[in-house]
Amino acid sequence: MDKFLLQQQVLERLADDLLQVEQAVRVAHETATHEENIAENKYDTLGLEASYLAAGQARRAEAIRQAMASWRQFRARPYDAGKGIQLGALVCLVDADDKQQQLFLGPDGGSMTLLSGTQLIQVVSGEAPLGRAMLGKCEGDEVTIQVGSVRQVFEVVRVW
Template identity: 80%
Template structure:
């Protein structure tokens, strides 16, 4: 699978997310400033709540813009077996049920599932941290919320 194509898919998804976040900011701002939502007493908080929502959505939009910058600057390198799995690797893991998982390790802000079935995760994700430095055939274990760690085997790395 072409890593450049995966990177473009991530950027396209982030662009869609940004459009939605910006639209949510506009709607929340309009609600917060609409004349019908002016507080008439201390219990009338619709305008205040909408203002908080607009602020949160604006922060989300800023985070998406920052993620897009990181992804535009990102240059995945070819896999080097002497270094093991690094940021930019496309990894195929197999779990204990023999189910395969395609994972693309990228910069912060792009965690998502692409239409091609590839799961994109940040290098800071627990699974990514567990995979760093591993090679084909190595075992990877993570414990997230379950009493028993999840076990994977690195099947292939590109």
């Protein structure tokens, strides 16, 4: 799997997300400022609600821009067993049910799934609980995270 191509997929997905969010900002702003949505009484809140939505969408757009900047500056290095798993690592984990998952540990903007050939790869931020738990681990090590009352245990099968 080519880490550079995965990084490009992340940037493309973030760019698509940014376009959608910017369109949502425009629509919410137009709704908030449209003359038909001027409040006629204290219970007429459509314009106010649209302005809150526009502000939230604008914050989301800025977060996506920051994630894009992080991914543009990011340079994935080859795996170094002496340092263990670091940002940029591709990791194969297996759980107690022998279910494997492929992960790409990145700087930001996780929670997206990429496709490399026929292989699904989950992008995980180094700040996510699973990302933090993997840092410094090596092949054969155990990775444990607590999700609510459930303790999940994985084995690192392969890192590249």
